[in-house]
Amino acid sequence: MSWDKACVHVLTHALHYGFGAFEGIRCYSLADGGSAVFRLDEHLRRLCDSVKILRMTSPASQEELRAAVMATLVKNKLREAYVRPLICIGYGAMGLYAVDNPVTVVVAAFPWGAYLGEEGLAKGIRAKVSSFVRNHPNSMMARGKICGHYVNNILAKTEAVRMGYQEAIMLDTEGYVSEASGENIFVVRDGTVLTPPPTGILCGITRDSVLRIARDLSYEVVERRISRDELYIADEVFITGTAAEVTPVREIDDRVVGAGKPGPMTARIQEHYFAAVHGKDPRYESWLARVPKK
């Protein structure tokens, strides 16, 4: 469907209540002239998980979604793109109990550069611990990438940006570090890579890739709770996400992180991540879903 015709009715249910799930996926160019979607099956599996958590029924199977992603990339002749599938409650009845409404499936693809800017990627960003607490996992299902959840994240993000920072770091309801508004977070201290455990956060696929890369680099990696003050005394901090990729954090709450520039471990992990997404490291070949040429 053409860009201008991809419209919904103003009374589309999800527009009002946020009941739906989405994904953010990137497609990267490869050295051989082709391109590949990075960890497509893991993203689509998470989308199906999110749909199941919401107890929705998707009219499209994971296989059909996969074919739709590939077709969208081929049709739009995009070698590099951000792919946004969305499955949500469509137009029909209003009100909370709208179980008979149709479920709408969308796959869109468009170019999207460095999420936090090229400079952020190269030199690091400034972040702020948010005054907004991350949704409790029993009120919003953290494992799902669910549309309505993002009200919480947008409040945090806009507060941080209005105060002159580029990103918000959210604490959980117990006061421990959870994640950034659209990224997972990692801390390096004395050569150990730390990240919050996969409970109560969105389990990022980039997080998973980075954990593997860090272990392959023989770094010690620990998944455990992190307190706010550990951010202040960290040697290095970086955040990960499909959109933000591996972005260093150079300042948190006006305290300089390490030397105020990307630390050596962050830089190596970032370098290996970019090698992986562009198909330059055979160890991570299974993460690439090649886009058919046509």
Ligand code: PPE
């Ligand atoms: N936490 C949150 C809250 C989150 O939104 C993302 C992705 C992640 C962690 C990292 O997940 P993954 O992409 O699987 O590594 N955020 C997406 C949306 C950003 C947006 O502005 O929209 C993304 O990175 O695509």
